[in-house]
Amino acid sequence: MNKFCGDCATLLDVQEHQNYCFACNKGFKKLNSQQKVVQEKVYVHQTAAEFLHQEARPLIDEECPKCGHGRAYYTTQQMRSADEGQTVFFECVKCGYKYKTNT
Structure with a gap:
């Protein structure tokens, strides 16, 4: 069974009396075979x-x-004078057709 560091999830080096994490420079007490992993990163x-x-x-x-598809990407831009509405540009998600409308 592979053992991983509880702090950084690095694979531990299995030694005789402990498991060692080279990334954290920490030693960990060996787990007995009855214990299970309860958290996964x-x-x-x-x-x-x-x-x-x-x-x-x-x-x-x-x-x-x-094409009649019901979804489109859109952007807006002020193309006319400030006291008039903005222009909305659409691009169909399905066919890529581009069109605009003045609001």
């Missing part, structure tokens, strides 16, 4: 490329005029 690994490919644009329930 899970580390999520994500590469920079995976992180950058995640979609960060906001979504809205908007029907695409081309």
Whole structure:
């Protein structure tokens, strides 16, 4: 049975009288075979490329005029004078069709 450090979750070096963690420089008393692991640490690994490919644009329930799909990414921008409404740009999630509306 593998034994792991309770502080940093590093695999312990099994020695005769104790288990030793090289990362923390600590020795741990050996557990008898009756004891069980009651806590598990899970580390999520994500590469920079995976992180950058995640979609960060906001979504809205908007029907695409081309394919009829009900979800679209959107952005807003003030295209006209300040006393007029903004322009909302949409991009269909399914087909990528881009369209806009003035509000």
